[in-house]
Amino acid sequence: MMGSCVVPVLIGLILLQIHKISECHKIEVTPDPGTTVEFIKKAGQGLDCDACKDEGPSQTCNSKLELTEARPTIVTFNCSQPGDVFTVEINQKIDCSPTACSIIATHPDSTRFLEFSRTFNWDLKVQPDRMFQLDFPAPGMRQIKPSESCPDKHTYTIITYQRSGPISIGTFCRNGTISCIQALFKGRVSLEVPKGTDLNPSDFKVSIGPDTKATALVVVVDVKLPRGLSSTDFFTPNYGTGYYSEEKIKWNFAVEPMQNFTVLFQHYTPPECKNKKVLVDYTLADKTSFTKEPKDIQPINKQGDFSLTLTNCEPTKDSLVPGLSLNINVAVFRGGTPYLCTADLRKEEGLSLQIENKNPESYCEMSLNSVAQEKIVVPAGTKADLSFLDCPVQDLQLTATQTYDCPRASPLDTRPLSLSIPTLDPSLHVPLHKFTWLLRVLDQSTVDLTVKNLHQSVPDKECNKRVSLLVSETDGSNIGQFCSMAEGTIQKIQVKGNVSITVTPNTIKDLSQEKETFLRVTMSPEITENVIYTVSPLVSGPMYLATPNWPHGMNPSSSVTWIISVPQEHKAELQFTNVSKPVCDSGHTEIAIRPLDSQGQTQSWREDQSFANTIIQQQSFYLNMSNCEPKSGRFAVLSKVTLQKETKNFLNIILAVVGVLLLLLIIALIVVCVIRKRKNKPKTNRSSIFLPRGKPFLPGNATFPKSRADNESHVYASIDDPTMYGNFADKNQPAEIDNGAWSNGHPVDAYRPFSGPSDSIPSAKDSSAEYSMEGRGGDRDAYQPFLNPPNTFNLPRPRSPLVSQGSLRFEDRRMIDNELHTFKSFGDINPIRLSADESRLQPQMESDTDSNAEPEYEEAI
Ligand SMILES: *[C@@H]1O[C@H](CO)[C@@H](O)[C@H](O)[C@H]1NC(C)=O
Numbered sequence: 042m043m044g045s046c047v048v049p050v051l052i053g054l055i056l057l058q059i060h061k062i063s064e065c066h067k068i069e070v071t072p073d074p075g076t077t078v079e080f081i082k083k084a085g086q087g088l089d090c091d092a093c094k095d096e097g098p099s100q101t102c103n104s105k106l107e108l109t110e111a112r113p114t115i116v117t118f119n120c121s122q123p124g125d126v127f128t129v130e131i132n133q134k135i136d137c138s139p140t141a142c143s144i145i146a147t148h149p150d151s152t153r154f155l156e157f158s159r160t161f162n163w164d165l166k167v168q169p170d171r172m173f174q175l176d177f178p179a180p181g182m183r184q185i186k187p188s189e190s191c192p193d194k195h196t197y198t199i200i201t202y203q204r205s206g207p208i209s210i211g212t213f214c215r216n217g218t219i220s221c222i223q224a225l226f227k228g229r230v231s232l233e234v235p236k237g238t239d240l241n242p243s244d245f246k247v248s249i250g251p252d253t254k255a256t257a258l259v260v261v262v263d264v265k266l267p268r269g270l271s272s273t274d275f276f277t278p279n280y281g282t283g284y285y286s287e288e289k290i291k292w293n294f295a296v297e298p299m300q301n302f303t304v305l306f307q308h309y310t311p312p313e314c315k316n317k318k319v320l321v322d323y324t325l326a327d328k329t330s331f332t333k334e335p336k337d338i339q340p341i342n343k344q345g346d347f348s349l350t351l352t353n354c355e356p357t358k359d360s361l362v363p364g365l366s367l368n369i370n371v372a373v374f375r376g377g378t379p380y381l382c383t384a385d386l387r388k389e390e391g392l393s394l395q396i397e398n399k400n401p402e403s404y405c406e407m408s409l410n411s412v413a414q415e416k417i418v419v420p421a422g423t424k425a426d427l428s429f430l431d432c433p434v435q436d437l438q439l440t441a442t443q444t445y446d447c448p449r450a451s452p453l454d455t456r457p458l459s460l461s462i463p464t465l466d467p468s469l470h471v472p473l474h475k476f477t478w479l480l481r482v483l484d485q486s487t488v489d490l491t492v493k494n495l496h497q498s499v500p501d502k503e504c505n506k507r508v509s510l511l512v513s514e515t516d517g518s519n520i521g522q523f524c525s526m527a528e529g530t531i532q533k534i535q536v537k538g539n540v541s542i543t544v545t546p547n548t549i550k551d552l553s554q555e556k557e558t559f560l561r562v563t564m565s566p567e568i569t570e571n572v573i574y575t576v577s578p579l580v581s582g583p584m585y586l587a588t589p590n591w592p593h594g595m596n597p598s599s600s601v602t603w604i605i606s607v608p609q610e611h612k613a614e615l616q617f618t619n620v621s622k623p624v625c626d627s628g629h630t631e632i633a634i635r636p637l638d639s640q641g642q643t644q645s646w647r648e649d650q651s652f653a654n655t656i657i658q659q660q661s662f663y664l665n666m667s668n669c670e671p672k673s674g675r676f677a678v679l680s681k682v683t684l685q686k687e688t689k690n691f692l693n694i695i696l697a698v699v700g701v702l703l704l705l706l707i708i709a710l711i712v713v714c715v716i717r718k719r720k721n722k723p724k725t726n727r728s729s730i731f732l733p734r735g736k737p738f739l740p741g742n743a744t745f746p747k748s749r750a751d752n753e754s755h756v757y758a759s760i761d762d763p764t765m766y767g768n769f770a771d772k773n774q775p776a777e778i779d780n781g782a783w784s785n786g787h788p789v790d791a792y793r794p795f796s797g798p799s800d801s802i803p804s805a806k807d808s809s810a811e812y813s814m815e816g817r818g819g820d821r822d823a824y825q826p827f828l829n830p831p832n833t834f835n836l837p838r839p840r841s842p843l844v845s846q847g848s849l850r851f852e853d854r855r856m857i858d859n860e861l862h863t864f865k866s867f868g869d870i871n872p873i874r875l876s877a878d879e880s881r882l883q884p885q886m887e888s889d890t891d892s893n894a895e896p897e898y899e900e901a902i
């Protein structure tokens with residue numbers, strides 16, 4: 042008897058006892074409320090094993106055990122592997138006939154009875170003539186032939202009980218297109234899970250479906266056909282054995298837009314009809330309906346949702362003759378016509394394209410050389426056939442990247458590379474969303490970006506122009522966001538190492554129409570800073586300078602320099618408007634200011650020092666910032682430079698002008714006096730009366746606002762035709778940089794370091810010294826100390842434009858010219874030009890102006 046193994050202690054028979062225990066299997070079972078648990082001996086199992094309920098005297102043993110009460114019950118088997126002999130059925134009744142219901146049919150605890158094959162049965166009942174409805178969570182169910190099995194070993198079967206007998210609606214696996222099944226009156230959903238397989242529950246919903254009195258439907262299956270190419274099979278009830286009922290079966294198919302479907306009947310076994318015919322009724326999305334017979338050709342290449350209703354004839358209900366059996370196959374494929382075009386990148390150096398569909402909801406299908414792609418990438422130097430199917434252009438995003446391998450900084454190659462967006466194949470209708478240039482350098486060369494009309498975009502000065510430029514180091518850190526074609530202040534950006542420049546549209550939609558040159562690129566030798574800006578603030582408004590990667594911190598141990606020109610008669614007010622300082626791990630951050638003139642005082646501050654918020658600079662200066670290795674925090678500085686007119690100088694001009702007028706008046710008086718005296722007296726030699734025009738005596742301490750030397754610095758600002766600088770070696774020097782075309786018309790104070798006499802008329806000695814340096818070599822040597830690194834700003838050019846005549850008179854005449862010129866335009870800060878007379882004397886000087894410099898760029902475009 043079984044009892045011997047339930048009462049385990051038999052003193053002295055320990056060995057026997059162990060043996061006996063090993064042959065038993067005891068479990069405790071507590072059925073969920075409303076469920077019954079049944080252990081059923083598998084058919085045809087020769088094994089001799091029983092299931093016993095409870096312990097002690099009340100124990101009952103049988104080959105079938107049903108537990109109905111929701112209380113813990115001890116179940117004992119007198120064999121060690123009861124799972125080989127028994128299956129477990131967990132049954133639940135859902136009766137919706139008295140009251141409407143909407144129940145989630147849940148699976149019991151997934152780990153229970155793992156050693157048994159399990160069958161979960163849900164017995165469903167609604168009022169007669171009503172349907173019960175089963176909603177399956179996504180992904181839905183997939184119908185298989187009754188002979189097949191499911192990949193995840195969770196096999197569902199659905200049965201409906203009709204007056205004529207049970208009808209198997211079908212066998213289903215999870216993960217399919219069927220979202221809902223309705224069946225008449227009474228039914229059972231069974232889920233079979235073999236032993237050893239964890240139950241992976243996917244609960245479904247049970248509710249009351251529609252009344253079917255008028256429709257005579259026994260089963261309704263709702264199907265959502267997936268997007269893209271697919272082919273799905275459905276089977277008639279009792280597939281294989283035959284459907285002998287007269288009731289109708291209906292499938293509702295939902296087809297995604299832009300998809301065409303085709304219906305195919307396979308493996309059709311007609312029933313033996315006593316009366317009527319088997320008919321198939323279709324209703325399409327546009328409400329058109331038609332009827333076909335199973336042997337007809339079914340709908341091909343149609344669009345939209347549709348339903349298919351299968352009506353049996355009046356068959357011979359005899360299992361000896363075949364019943365209706367049909368496999369319905371529905372294939373779905375793309376319906377549209379693709380737009381074809383070609384992308385030929387073989388002619389554009391380094392240009393590659395990327396096309397992405399930004400709308401995951403769209404039906405867009407893109408392919409590259411006939412291979413469907415999520416994202417099209419056309420590599421540089423290739424030609425590709427592209428196809429777009431149902432792709433609205435506004436959903437697509439085209440980005441282009443052009444990679445240039447910049448040569449080593451070479452004095453021989455000074456032709457700038459002009460960055461403008463190349464013309465893309467017009468058949469490619471996709472708007473250009475982003476264009477990136479990758480400038481790759483081989484060594485630690487510096488990429489010099491010469492720019493025009495650019496300002497940095499900061500919250501106080503946002504970009505409202507057509508496009509924005511993002512300049513980045515290729516390690517991914519941004520240098521800054523800039524605004525192109527704006528009232529600009531930046532003339533040059535020099536970056537050490539590889540650089541990427543990305544153009545994005547700001548107020549426009551499509552970049553491909555932007556034809557202007559955004560930047561010109563030249564190479565120069567390595568610089569010590571990571572970034573150097575050459576900027577000329579405008580009088581019209583403040584300019585903002587942001588550290589690289591602002592508002593995020595600068596890279597650790599990186600540095601940036603701004604070379605800021607302050608025009609004559611102006612002072613610059615520098616404010617640090619937004620500073621965030623790190624705590625340094627090693628080293629210190631530093632902000633340093635030094636006039637370009639090497640004699641100037643350097644002011645500098647570390648992160649642990651506080652500094653003046655406003656600094657006034659009377660002349661062009663360096664602003665250098667370097668970061669430490671931060672322990673915490675970040676080093677990010679936003680500075681603002683505002684130019685102010687030096688009012689003292691302005692007064693001086695007025696005083697000077699008044700002085701000149703006074704002087705002229707005196708001269709006039711003297712002349713009048715002399716003439717009168719001449720009339721009165723006989724002629725005498727008066728040749729000793731000579732009145733210098735240019736350097737008049739002025740009352741008080743009023744002086745001319747500008748010294749001769751200063752004036753010359755202006756003149757030089759526009760001198761940089763390479764022909765002036767002669768040989769190639771000089772071309773590598775920054776001669777080509779401060780072209781009038783690229784400056785803002787400001788005098789560029791790069792020449793200020795000229796340390797010649799600053800407050801006197803250039804003497805013959807100056808001029809001769811200048812001419813003795815005509816060989817250039819001396820010129821460069823003399824100024825080398827300022828050029829660290831050599832290409833960061835213009836070479837000082839201590840040249841007197843005057844032909845050495847040693848004539849004081851000549852000098853003076855020029856002075857007057859300048860003076861008058863200054864007077865005419867004192868509101869402006871135009872470079873003071875030589876008079877026409879002198880230009881004749883100095884033809885090569887005039888050739889330095891914009892008119893000559895421009896063609897060099899024109900040619901480069
Ligand atoms: C289990 O119990 C039944 C009934 O008591 C008995 O016929 C059968 O032989 C037993 N099986 C084993 C393996 O002990």
Ligand SMILES: *[C@@H]1O[C@H](CO)[C@@H](O)[C@H](O)[C@H]1NC(C)=O
Nearest residue numbers: 179180183192193215216217
């Ligand atoms: C569902 O089926 C599809 C194709 O039949 C398959 O690609 C996908 O991996 C399946 N998903 C799951 C969760 O099994």
Ligand SMILES: *[C@@H]1O[C@H](CO)[C@@H](O)[C@H](O)[C@H]1NC(C)=O
Nearest residue numbers: 300301342343344375376377
């Ligand atoms: C898809 O169906 C539409 C409408 O029936 C038809 O015009 C189109 O030609 C079909 N597409 C294909 C690829 O056959």
Ligand SMILES: *[C@@H]1O[C@H](CO)[C@@H](O)[C@H](O)[C@H]1NC(C)=O
Nearest residue numbers: 481482483484485486538539
């Ligand atoms: C620039 O990029 C190229 C290619 O990715 C790489 O080989 C080179 O080392 C980089 N140069 C610098 C200075 O980082």
Ligand SMILES: *[C@@H]1O[C@H](CO)[C@@H](O)[C@H](O)[C@H]1NC(C)=O
Nearest residue numbers: 500591592593618619620679
């Ligand atoms: C400084 O800049 C940061 C980043 O843009 C901003 O969040 C913060 O408000 C600014 N602080 C001041 C005082 O303007």
Ligand SMILES: *[C@@H]1O[C@H](CO)[C@@H](O)[C@H](O)[C@H]1NC(C)=O
Nearest residue numbers: 602633635643663665829830
């Ligand atoms: C700032 O940078 C310039 C250019 O690199 C350099 O010549 C100058 O010495 C630096 N000034 C300071 C104070 O570091």
